[in-house]
Amino acid sequence: AQSVSQHNHHVILSEAASLELGCNYSYGGTVNLFWYVQYPGQHLQLLLKYFSGDPLVKGIKGFEAEFIKSKFSFNLRKPSVQWSDTAEYFCAVKSRNNNDMRFGAGTRLTVKP
Amino acid sequence: GAGVSQSPSNKVTEKGKDVELRCDPISGHTALYWYRQRLGQGLEFLIYFQGNSAPDKSGLPSDRFSAERTGESVSTLTIQRTQQEDSAVYLCASSLSLSGTGELFFGEGSRLTVL
Numbered sequence: 001a002q003s004v005s006q007h008n009h010h011v012i013l014s015e016a017a018s019l020e021l022g023c024n025y026s027y028g029g030t031v032n033l034f035w036y037v038q039y040p041g042q043h044l045q046l047l048l049k050y051f052s053g054d055p056l057v058k059g060i061k062g063f064e065a066e067f068i069k070s071k072f073s074f075n076l077r078k079p080s081v082q083w084s085d086t087a088e089y090f091c092a093v094k095s096r097n098n099n100d101m102r103f104g105a106g107t108r109l110t111v112k113p
Numbered sequence: 114g115a116g117v118s119q120s121p122s123n124k125v126t127e128k129g130k131d132v133e134l135r136c137d138p139i140s141g142h143t144a145l146y147w148y149r150q151r152l153g154q155g156l157e158f159l160i161y162f163q164g165n166s167a168p169d170k171s172g173l174p175s176d177r178f179s180a181e182r183t184g185e186s187v188s189t190l191t192i193q194r195t196q197q198e199d200s201a202v203y204l205c206a207s208s209l210s211l212s213g214t215g216e217l218f219f220g221e222g223s224r225l226t227v228l
Contacts, residue, residue: 006155032215044204044219051215090156094215100169101146101208101217105155 002027002093006104013081014112021076021107023091030096033074035065036103038088047089050074061085083113115139117220119205125226126195134190134223138207145188146208146217147180151201159203162188195227 007022025031035047048059055067065076074091091104118137126132138145147159158172162182173179177195182188192199202224206217 034216036217043221044206044217046216049216092217100161101206101215102158103148103156 002031002095002100002102004091004093004102004104006091006107008107009105010108010110012110012112015083016080017111019076019078019081019085019109021089021091021109023074023076023104025072025074025091025093027072027093027095032094032096033065033067034092034094034101035059035063035074035076036090036092038090038106040087044090047076081109081111083111085109086111117205117207117218119203119220119223121223122221123224123226125228127228128197129194131191131193132195132225134192134203134205134225136188136190136205136207136220138186138188138205139218141185142207142209142218143185144208145182146206147188147190148204148206149174149201150204150222156204159190192225195225197227200225200227 003026005024033050036044037047038044047063048057048065050057050067058064063078065074067074088106088108090106094101120135143164146161148156149159150156160168160170160180162168177193180190202222204222206219208217
């Protein structure tokens, strides 16, 4: 089964700072890639996803992620964070051959006003 | 239903008791997943069901954990002889079949506290 590694456990930024959260996966086959977000007190929801085509995908709230196949990476970015982006962010990988979906350990983002 | 429904939302139990958690997926979703999220930690894969195929149980932490699903409907996760280390939020998610987008839709979770 695939595995997912998120390098940053907790990131603290000031408003307007730029954000990049790392995600690397380990799997030999073709995958779909996702970022999910969990705002405080809420359930997990999809932020963006990559299936095929343009490796730079755009999601909600100004987030984007770039799939670099050679690096097995799918890093999440946002040029200017807001206090409301404070949340936990999870990278996920799903094998194209089945429905096996694995998540990284998550990165907690705290944005200071 | 409109979304993934889990019950109970909160469960407090004594060490050694058995608990059963229920998940009602979105109608038509053939894939169903259980994850565990301990306080301050990420999602830990437990098990997933895909249609009538044999479930992938590779994430179940011990033989005290088991899960069932009848067809493409409700699933129950059972934890026998609960331990304090089982305290966590148990999340259920469902997804369309292989031909779908693969996006997971999560329930609100069942928070289990073992005293």
